[in-house]
Amino acid sequence: MNKLLLILPLLLPLYGAILCLFFWFRPRAQKIVSLLAQLGLVSASLYLLLHVNSAGIIKTQIGSWPAPFGITLVADLFSCLMVLSSSIIGLALIVYSLQGLDGARQRFGYYPLVLLLQLGIGGACLTGDLFNLFVWFELLLICCFVLISLGGTKAQLEGAIKYVTINIIASSILLMGIGVVYGTLGSLNMAELASLVRMPETDTSLVSMAGMFFLLAFGIKSAVFPLFFWLPASYHTPPIAISAFIGGLITKVGVYALVRTFTLIFAINLELSLPLIMLIAGFTMVIGVLGAAAQKDFRKILSFHIVSQIGYMVMGLAIYTPLALAGSIFFIIHNILVKTNLFLISGVVAQRHGSFGLKKLGGVYLLQPVLALLFVLSAFSLAGIPPFSGFWGKFMLAKAGFDAQDYTIVATSLAVSLFTIFSMTKIWNEVFWKKKPAEAGVENTTHEMEPESAAARTTRRLMYVPVIFLTLLILYIGLYAEQLISLSGRAAEQLLNHELYIHVVLSK
Amino acid sequence: MKTSILGTAIRLLVPVFQLFSLYILFRGHNHPGGGFIGGLIGSIGYIFYAMVYGPKEVVHLFFNFSLYVEDRADHRSRTQAYLQTLKNNTWQRKQTKLPKEARKAREYRLEPMHLIATGLLLAVSSGVLGMLFSGGPYMSALWADFYLPILGKPGTPILFDLGVYLLVMGVVLKITFIMSED
Numbered sequence: 226m227n228k229l230l231l232i233l234p235l236l237l238p239l240y241g242a243i244l245c246l247f248f249w250f251r252p253r254a255q256k257i258v259s260l261l262a263q264l265g266l267v268s269a270s271l272y273l274l275l276h277v278n279s280a281g282i283i284k285t286q287i288g289s290w291p292a293p294f295g296i297t298l299v300a301d302l303f304s305c306l307m308v309l310s311s312s313i314i315g316l317a318l319i320v321y322s323l324q325g326l327d328g329a330r331q332r333f334g335y336y337p338l339v340l341l342l343q344l345g346i347g348g349a350c351l352t353g354d355l356f357n358l359f360v361w362f363e364l365l366l367i368c369c370f371v372l373i374s375l376g377g378t379k380a381q382l383e384g385a386i387k388y389v390t391i392n393i394i395a396s397s398i399l400l401m402g403i404g405v406v407y408g409t410l411g412s413l414n415m416a417e418l419a420s421l422v423r424m425p426e427t428d429t430s431l432v433s434m435a436g437m438f439f440l441l442a443f444g445i446k447s448a449v450f451p452l453f454f455w456l457p458a459s460y461h462t463p464p465i466a467i468s469a470f471i472g473g474l475i476t477k478v479g480v481y482a483l484v485r486t487f488t489l490i491f492a493i494n495l496e497l498s499l500p501l502i503m504l505i506a507g508f509t510m511v512i513g514v515l516g517a518a519a520q521k522d523f524r525k526i527l528s529f530h531i532v533s534q535i536g537y538m539v540m541g542l543a544i545y546t547p548l549a550l551a552g553s554i555f556f557i558i559h560n561i562l563v564k565t566n567l568f569l570i571s572g573v574v575a576q577r578h579g580s581f582g583l584k585k586l587g588g589v590y591l592l593q594p595v596l597a598l599l600f601v602l603s604a605f606s607l608a609g610i611p612p613f614s615g616f617w618g619k620f621m622l623a624k625a626g627f628d629a630q631d632y633t634i635v636a637t638s639l640a641v642s643l644f645t646i647f648s649m650t651k652i653w654n655e656v657f658w659k660k661k662p663a664e665a666g667v668e669n670t671t672h673e674m675e676p677e678s679a680a681a682r683t684t685r686r687l688m689y690v691p692v693i694f695l696t697l698l699i700l701y702i703g704l705y706a707e708q709l710i711s712l713s714g715r716a717a718e719q720l721l722n723h724e725l726y727i728h729v730v731l732s733k
Numbered sequence: 734m735k736t737s738i739l740g741t742a743i744r745l746l747v748p749v750f751q752l753f754s755l756y757i758l759f760r761g762h763n764h765p766g767g768g769f770i771g772g773l774i775g776s777i778g779y780i781f782y783a784m785v786y787g788p789k790e791v792v793h794l795f796f797n798f799s800l801y802v803e804d805r806a807d808h809r810s811r812t813q814a815y816l817q818t819l820k821n822n823t824w825q826r827k828q829t830k831l832p833k834e835a836r837k838a839r840e841y842r843l844e845p846m847h848l849i850a851t852g853l854l855l856a857v858s859s860g861v862l863g864m865l866f867s868g869g870p871y872m873s874a875l876w877a878d879f880y881l882p883i884l885g886k887p888g889t890p891i892l893f894d895l896g897v898y899l900l901v902m903g904v905v906l907k908i909t910f911i912m913s914e915d
Contacts, residue, residue: 246850288872419878
């Protein structure tokens with residue numbers, strides 16, 4: 226039973242991608258295949274979450290090689306939550322790209338790439354082996370590279386080159402770290418490493434050094450200060466269906482790996498690494514939000530906000546109490562949903578009005594009041610206004626910070642929240658509220674907007690479906706926060722209870 | 734690069750490369766070799782052929798299949814027609830019973846992309862087969878309990894290697910075709 230549950234989130238997207246390869250150049254068939262695979266993936270990961278929730282951590286040994294020698298797949302609550310939220314996002318994005326992506330990109334392998342990206346995220350979250358983690362990250366890197374450069378416009382290639390260069394450097398640093406770990410401890414299985422590191426006779430100085438390699442590598446991949454500069458440079462170049470997926474998910478997988486390794490393996494000599502992580506978290510929040518305040522493009526503001534929000538997730542790791550880690554996990558899930566939704570809304574706006582520039586947009590509130598409502602809900606959620614989901618994440622983090630008496634970071638995070646509201650208000654004012662600016666030569670642009678063919682209307686309605694779906698989910702998380710809070714609380718307990726993890730993986 | 738020596742030699746060498754690559758593929762379980770290197774060796778012949786005669790010629794010669802189909806006569810059932818098509822294309826392929834006009838040749842083309850997809854499908858499914866029939870986790874090996882004359886004991890790992898073989902060959906051919914078209 227466990228073997229099937231754990232392998233299904235990997236097999237379903239892989240089989241979907243293979244079928245899509247058989248239907249190369251036939252986008253209609255690819256659409257059906259990828260929708261079905263994605264639906265299957267959502268239900269499989271939901272079932273996995275329910276099972277892990279009731280039965281505790283589960284594992285399977287690939288190829289029946291026992292634990293420290295073969296590759297283990299492990300699912301605890303945190304990884305299940307990651308897999309589930311990423312599959313939900315994948316579903317929403319595939320529904321969105323049925324209408325929101327141009328035909329050429331759909332024909333040249335968009336769907337198999339998205340499914341392979343899903344496979345990479347599932348693998349990175351479920352693996353229990355360090356080198357295997359590296360391989361999954363490589364898969365993510367390659368898929369992202371192709372997706373960003375798919376279409377081959379000049380801006381896209383420029384963004385893709387920046388992205389791939391910095392990420393290859395990160396990967397090689399990660400590989401060096403893995404080499405140091407293997408050289409000093411002689412194992413790559415995370416559970417065995419966790420038990421080796423905690424033995425008194427182990428020389429931990431080299432392990433801490435390897436931990437810095439991991440911090441650097443995952444730091445680049447999750448775009449923390451001062452290594453974030455590649456993200457705003459590349460994430461806004463591809464079409465919205467692609468940048469929403471990458472922007473919403475990939476950096477969070479980096480944060481996931483950071484949390485996983487630093488709670489399991491590098492959880493020694495924490496008095497050295499935690500202050501550093503704390504410093505990184507604070508600066509990431511501040512720099513990200515200041516960068517966003519300076520931008521005048523819908524997507525660029527959102528890209529900088531990704532950086533700023535990563536700071537909150539890392540802050541939970543830096544405080545390192547059960548409540549703080551729970552806050553981190555809650556915040557990751559909330560942020561994956563909200564950020565993707567905001568990107569999608571910017572895509573819907575751009576599809577109707579043909580621009581992402583704040584200067585050129587305007588008057589959306591009059592034309593599309595429903596969209597404005599959806600935006601407000603998501604933006605409030607991102608900024609953390611009380612009943613919405615962002616509030617609970619920030620509340621948990623702030624409370625944990627007060628309990629641990631880290632007043633500086635709490636003050637920083639609260640100040641950053643204010644700036645987030647400022648950015649969201651700026652988008653609201655410029656895109657939705659102000660009058661549509663009259664362009665030179667066209668005296669009344671709203672007049673030109675009026676005639677809309679039936680086909681265009683269906684297109685627009687179909688593009689609303691994933692946005693409404695995600696907004697409902699965000700509202701659900703916000704208004705019925707109890708469930709997810711208790712889930713992430715238990716996930717954090719599992720993270721800190723390393724003996725349980727070790728026992729499950731290494732037992733027969 | 735049209736030298737007559739290479740041009741003549743490569744015609745003879747393509748089957749040699751192909752056979753040698755299969756040999757490498759099957760010895761790979763216990764000795765150096767296997768699907769990856771086998772696929773690379775297998776594609777060498779086609780690469781040389783494309784260098785001499787151009788990629789279109791390679792596709793035409795090795796990856797195009799023509800099926801001879803007849804129009805179905807009214808009194809025949811669908812099954813009979815399929816059987817007739819099968820017969821036309823297998824043991825009666827060489828005999829030209831029908832005049833040229835009555836036989837319609839339908840061209841089918843094997844794309845490198847199909848090789849890639851088939852290879853992936855084989856490799857992934859070998860793990861699933863092992864999981865379903867041996868009761869172990871994913872990728873558990875499943876072995877038959879008899880020996881085949883040359884190949885040895887068949888099992889799911891050979892399916893995986895075969896998948897890798899096709900995948901590597903497909904990728905290399907795709908790259909070659911695209912690069913030599915420019």
